[in-house]
Amino acid sequence: MGDVFSFLLDGESWTRDGGLREQLVQQLLLTGTALVLALAVGLPLALWLGHLGRFGFLAINVSNIGRAIPTFALLALLARFSWPGSGEFGPYGRAGLATLLALLLFALPPIITQSYVGVREVPAEAKEAARGMGMSGTQQFWRVELPLSLPLVMSGVRLALVQIWATATIAALVGGPGLGNVIRLGFANTDRRSQGIAGALLVALVALVLELLAAWLQRAVDPLPPSGGRAGSRTGRRRMSPLTSKVSAAVDSDD
Amino acid sequence: MTLLVAGLLASEPKCYSKSVNEWFCFDYVRDRSDEITEATTTHVQITVAAVALGLLIAFPLALVARRLPRLESTVLGFSTFLYTVPSLALLPLLVPLTGLTKTTVVIGLGLYCLTILVRALLDGLRSVPADVREAATGLGYGPTRLLLKVELPLALPVIMAGLRVATVSTVALTTIGTVVSEGGLGKLIADGKSTQFNAELMTGAVLCVLLALVLDVLIVVTQRGLTPWTRGVRA
Numbered sequence: 001m002g003d004v005f006s007f008l009l010d011g012e013s014w015t016r017d018g019g020l021r022e023q024l025v026q027q028l029l030l031t032g033t034a035l036v037l038a039l040a041v042g043l044p045l046a047l048w049l050g051h052l053g054r055f056g057f058l059a060i061n062v063s064n065i066g067r068a069i070p071t072f073a074l075l076a077l078l079a080r081f082s083w084p085g086s087g088e089f090g091p092y093g094r095a096g097l098a099t100l101l102a103l104l105l106f107a108l109p110p111i112i113t114q115s116y117v118g119v120r121e122v123p124a125e126a127k128e129a130a131r132g133m134g135m136s137g138t139q140q141f142w143r144v145e146l147p148l149s150l151p152l153v154m155s156g157v158r159l160a161l162v163q164i165w166a167t168a169t170i171a172a173l174v175g176g177p178g179l180g181n182v183i184r185l186g187f188a189n190t191d192r193r194s195q196g197i198a199g200a201l202l203v204a205l206v207a208l209v210l211e212l213l214a215a216w217l218q219r220a221v222d223p224l225p226p227s228g229g230r231a232g233s234r235t236g237r238r239r240m241s242p243l244t245s246k247v248s249a250a251v252d253s254d255d
Numbered sequence: 256m257t258l259l260v261a262g263l264l265a266s267e268p269k270c271y272s273k274s275v276n277e278w279f280c281f282d283y284v285r286d287r288s289d290e291i292t293e294a295t296t297t298h299v300q301i302t303v304a305a306v307a308l309g310l311l312i313a314f315p316l317a318l319v320a321r322r323l324p325r326l327e328s329t330v331l332g333f334s335t336f337l338y339t340v341p342s343l344a345l346l347p348l349l350v351p352l353t354g355l356t357k358t359t360v361v362i363g364l365g366l367y368c369l370t371i372l373v374r375a376l377l378d379g380l381r382s383v384p385a386d387v388r389e390a391a392t393g394l395g396y397g398p399t400r401l402l403l404k405v406e407l408p409l410a411l412p413v414i415m416a417g418l419r420v421a422t423v424s425t426v427a428l429t430t431i432g433t434v435v436s437e438g439g440l441g442k443l444i445a446d447g448k449s450t451q452f453n454a455e456l457m458t459g460a461v462l463c464v465l466l467a468l469v470l471d472v473l474i475v476v477t478q479r480g481l482t483p484w485t486r487g488v489r490a
Contacts, residue, residue: 001351067420068467070427072441073460076448080456166341170431173343174448183347187434193350200347204340211339 003194004201013195020182020202026093027178030168031161031210033092034103038160041104042111043153050119050149051141059116063109071167072174075102079174086175093177099168106167107160114156118149147223154218161214165207179203271454280454287455291443295462298439301360301429302470306422308365309372316369317376318402330373338370342428346435360432367428368421375417379410412485415478419471426467430459440466 007013014021049055078098079086089096122145130144172180179199186196219225270280284291316334320327337345346363353359383406391405407414430441438445440459447456479486 064423067423068427068464068471070430070441070444070460070463072430072433073444073456073463076444076456077460080448080451080453162339166343169341169343173434173445180343183343184434187347197347197351200344203344204348207339207341207344208336 001194001197004198007195007198008202013198018181020179020199023177023179023181024202024206026091027165027168027180028206030092030096030099030103030171030178031164034100034107034164034168035157035161037100037104038107038111038164039157042108043115046112046115047119047141047146047149047153050116051137051145053120056116056120059112063113066106066109071102071106071170074105075099075167075171075174075176078102079176095171095174095176098174099171099176099178102171103164103167107164110159110163111153111156114159115149115153118152118156119145121152122148150221150223151218154214154221158211158214158218161210162207165203165210169203179206271452276451276453278453278457283454284458291458291462294440294443294459295466296439297357297437298426298429298441298463298466301357301364301432301437301439302422302425302466304361305364305425305429306368306418308361309368309421309425310418312365313369313372313376317373317380320373320377321380327377334369334373337366342367342431343434346431350435355436357432357437359435360429360437364425364428364432368425371417371421371424375414375420376410379413379417380406382413383409408482411478411482415474415481419474422470422474423467426463426470430463 008020013019046059049059075098078084078101079095081098084095084097084101086095086098088094089100092100126144126148127140130140135143168178169180169183172178172184179202182199183196183203186192186194186199268275269282269286270277271283271286313334316330320330340348342363345367346359349359349363353362387405387409388401391401396405430438430444432438433441433445440463443455443459444463446452447454447459
């Protein structure tokens with residue numbers, strides 16, 4: 001383990017060509033771009049479907065299908081096809097387009113499912129009250145449904161972020177950019193094993209930082225923060241946990 | 256004439272030869288069936304062992320979390336923490352402990368299903384109606400018998416839903432095992448990519464998805480068999 005830390009603490013391993021810094025920046029860039037793209041595509045669609053209350057089976061099943069497809073296989077196929085292929089793609093490096101596309105595809109399911117469920121789970125009384133106050137459908141969406149669904153929407157974003165970061169790491173296995181290269185090379189040569197483990201440690205640390213940031217953001221946007229009371233804080237926490245609703249979504253989709 | 260046709264047929268390259276390199280090629284599946292069967296078997300072994308290990312760890316964790324609500328957030332936080340670590344990072348981090356073996360892959364993937372399984376077990380046990388529990392206690396059921404005979408059967412639909420999610424995602428994740436030791440069908444995918452062998456890559460990918468679907472259906476069928484009372488309730 002000593003080698004692992006001396007590699008991580010050595011400035012040279014960060015600054016050299018293809019070093020840790022370059023790979024880290026590239027992977028963060030990929031992650032950010034993919035998240036923005038996924039939000040731009042998935043959010044309007046899911047929120048609109050949730051507002052209409054239709055096509056629920058689609059919103060739920062999309063994540064069941066997404067789970068069965070190995071990220072590794074999809075990345076390998078996309079990089080091998082003549083399009084998008086494994087060519088250089090701007091600042092995203094080799095196989096950049098294939099990687100971005102795969103990241104987008106794997107980020108969409110959690111965003112779509114959680115946002116759809118979030119809007120659907122807005123209490124009927126709240127919607128009724130909004131209608132009673134004379135709000136139009138649009139006003140009802142912007143002033144009532146959207147704010148109340150934000151915690152679940154954000155839990156979807158959080159799940160998507162975890163998924164994107166994990167998939168971006170795997171991109172290196174198919175010739176793509178990112179810190180996965182440090183891991184791949186470390187396990188390809190025996191004498192570089194400790195570098196591979198160091199890369200894995202770095203990937204895990206950044207994943208935790210991203211997750212904590214997303215969790216903080218999720219709490220920040222909650223219009224009904226958990227109150228001081230014990231019962232209140234409990235329901236608040238349970239409502240926000242992304243995986244609970246993922247599991248119950250799976251139960252609901254079982255006919 | 257017939258000789259010429261026969262000669263042409265013989266010289267026609269197989270659909271997986273380098274010059275043709277087709278994506279879907281049944282000749283490949285037939286000619287390399289040994290290799291493919293072995294990869295699939297390893298894949299199933301790793302997946303089943305990992306999910307079983309996950310259940311084995313998740314069960315006591317869920318029971319502890321239920322008994323001591325104060326520990327619940329710690330248990331859930333720990334499993335979410337593991338889930339956050341990308342699979343390609345988690346497996347290498349286990350290598351110093353268990354080496355470049357299949358065990359490393361099984362342990363890594365087993366830890367990975369914990370998030371889903373612990374939550375499913377907790378939610379399942381919580382879904383048992385309080386009056387049913389009370390009735391069983393009134394009939395003289397002790398805590399162990401209550402758990403095994405009443406609570407677990409009633410919690411089964413929710414637990415099985417979690418098990419489906421865990422199994423399907425483990426099938427997909429097993430491919431990553433290739434990096435540290437064995438990844439079953441992941442080997443075909445990795446080989447196919449690095450040697451630009453299209454049929455091998457596609458076969459590995461398609462078999463992975465098929466395997467996930469087959470295991471999913473198997474769990475659903477098992478659940479129907481184990482919980483006959485749920486049939487017909489939900490139309």
